[in-house]
Amino acid sequence: MAELTRPFPPGDYPVIVIGSGPGGIQVSSSLRALGVEVATITADPGPGGMFRRWPFFQRLLSWTKPHAPVPRGTRAYERYDWNSLLTDDPAARAIQAEFMDGSSYFPSRPEMEANLTEFVVRTGLPIRYDCTWTGTRREDGPAGARFVVETSDGEYGCEALVVAVGVAEPHTPPGVGREHTYHYADVRPADSYAGRRVFIIGKQNSGFELASGLLPWACQLVLASPSATRLSVDTRSLVGVRARYVQPFEDHVLGGGVAILDASIDRIEPTGAGTFLVSVRRSDGGADLTVEVDDVISATGFVCPLVDLPELGVTTFGASRLPAQTPWWESQTVPGISFAGTIGQGAKGLGKHGMPSNSGAVHGARYNARVLAAHLASTRFGVSLPRPVLAADGLVDYIATELTEAPELWHQKGYLARAVTRDPALGLGLVDDGVQPLTHLLDDHAADGVAFTLEADGSGAIYPVLYVQVDGRRTEVTVDPDPLLRYDTPAARAAIASAVAPLLGGVAGR
Amino acid sequence: MAGREELVDAIAGFGLFADLASPQLVRIVHTFEEVAYADGERVLRQGLSGSAFHVIVDGEAIIVVDGDERARLGRGDFFGEVSILLGEAPIADVVAVRPLRCLVLAGPAVEAFLVDHPRVMYRMLQAQARRLRAANRWRS
Secondary structure, three states: OHHHHOOOOOOEEEEEEEOOOHHHHHHHHHHHHOOOOEEEEOOOOOOOHHHHOOOOOOEOOOOEOOOOOOOOOOOHHHHHEOOOOOOOOHHHOOOHHHHOOOOOOOOEHHHHHHHHHHHHHHHOOOOEOOOOEEEEEEEEEOOEEEEEEEEOOEEEEEEEEEEOOOOOEEOOOOOOOHHHOEEHHHOOOHHHHOOOEEEEEOOOHHHHHHHHHHOOOOOEEEEEEOOOOOEHHHHOOOOOEOHHHOHHHHHHHOOOOEEEEEEEEEEEEEOOOOOEEEEEEEOOOOOOEEEEEOEEEEOOOEEOOOOOHHHHOOOEEOOOOEEOEOOOOEEOOOOOEEEOHHHHHHOOOOOHHHOOOOOOOHHHHHHHHHHHHHHHHHHHOOOOOOOOEEOHHHHHHHHHHHHHHOHHHHHOOOOEEEEEEEEHHHOOEEEEEEEEEHHHHHHOOOOOEEEEEEEEOOOOOEEEEEEEEEOOEEEEEEOOOOOOOOOOOHHHHHHHHHHHHHHHOOOOOO | OOOHHHHHHHHHOOHHHOOOOHHHHHHHHHHOEEEEEOOOOEEEOOOOOOOEEEEEEEOOEEEEEOOEEEEEEOOOOEEOHHHHHHOOOOOOEEEEOOOEEEEEEEHHHHHHHHHHOHHHHHHHHHHHHHHHHHHHHHHO
16 A cells, blocks of 8 residues: 555656755755655655654754744744744744743754654655665766666656765774774663763764763763864854753863863773773873773764765765765766755855854755755756846845845855846846855856855854955955844944945946 | 875875874864865955965865966965965965865964964974065066
8 A cells, every 4th residue: 555655656757855854855845846846765764864863862952942033934033943944835834843842942852853744744745755775877868967866666767866865874983993882873871871981982062962961870971082172152153062062071171070081092992891991192292091981982973875976976075974065065076966954064165264054954954955956946947036126225225134134144154145136137237146155156156246144253243244246346345243133223234335335336227 | 085094194294294293193184174175166265354274185276366377286285374374365266176175274273273283383484485485586
């Protein structure tokens, strides 16, 4: 019976999306909204991706504020809701808050899974579950490249392949006795660590999440990695350990018994008595150490489960083996293969002042996926995207309102931007070209106009930046930060008006 | 794709890091971020604020001022430090001319890094002295 009701039997489709986590769901939903036929397949038995299992201690790092300064369900509310997916369907917007019990503004893992499942139900998004991707072929024909996706259910052909399988494969670097360790993904229930000495390799969020959860159980915790611990409240970005997991750090600096070392692992040896000796080489100039512990856990991260894409020519980089991507999340080396969800971190963006994108989290990746869907629809499937005409005398108001409310700009600071372009077909009138990758707008967008976004520089300030291009010459204009983060004030409007004045000077009829 | 262990081996041969022992090299690989750029992709942009310090691990890049190619950089070379040290936007574009892999340190982190690693600062100073000498020869 199941086979009769499962969508997307093997065959040819314009787009194949692999994955049913937030990234796969969002890009599939956005493509369908634009009228592009897409077959979504996944190895999982239901929607949710990594949130079907993790975080280990069952509470997210990303918040949703049930009570925000703007009404729930509006576009502006998305700034306060990091976890709901995006749709124009009012019944399926801002779902996450409906599934929270008020005990925290960080949803629990089951609440997040329920949010994602409900989005699929309310939008009627068809997904073929229990269909495992096993291999990929590229076939070059007269109409260009085509991809064949081999699965446990048979072969799927497509013109465009979107891979949204997460950074989900546990990874432990080889060598130095790592076979005596086990990964974050294999940690036992917390109470089984009662009275034990636990060594955690890795000082990113996953390491500190484990340490936080084990504080009431383990009698000693040691965390080690070569570089110094960074805290998000210090970097004023998502770089570093998030505030929720800082408790082990405080325990360490107040002498409570948690040890945090800047050191690399030299070797791990079993003692023969069920314990392990972990020898470390300090990278902070201190003397080398050996510690005896009962458990050694590798919180060394995850890599992308790309199956055979590297053999197909998809180049990867970095510790997570992210595919190298263009600003539009397409493989740099195999055109036609794009990435959605957390893998989109491989499209780095400008990284101005060292500020990363939020592409590794749902609240950033969901906008990337929507922008990617529009890009694929327009460039590959002939879909005309709306280009509303803007009146010159309304431009400052429009920019001021967007800079105050636009969730795309607030969540993807310095990464996504809105483009307003002079259109020669309109006598150099202005059209809204929507939200696009800022890197593309700066490097490959020849038309005069203004691209604007919000940016941060690590000082704690969040401020608008306008990139104004007139007669091919670009000027970067920064608006002073507002302490209440409103950019529709008289002062901000004056700064915006001054920035775009050279552009408006050339608009016909003005 | 190189693991971090291979990256440590790669940068151990670079002049900039020639005085560092293995634990310090490991720390650098964990402190810097590895970034991949496509052939033709811009890495630094003339006149754009907020740039970063780059060390080339693999590949080649060109320095372009007002559209003219001025120099070519390869494995072990570094760029971006001048604008960071002066607190100004870069005065050149840097563009990948084939797939490029760099270790990248954000501008705001560079001062603390150099103060913590005086031997790297000394090597950087040597490289700057060579560039200054070359520029002076070119002028005379």
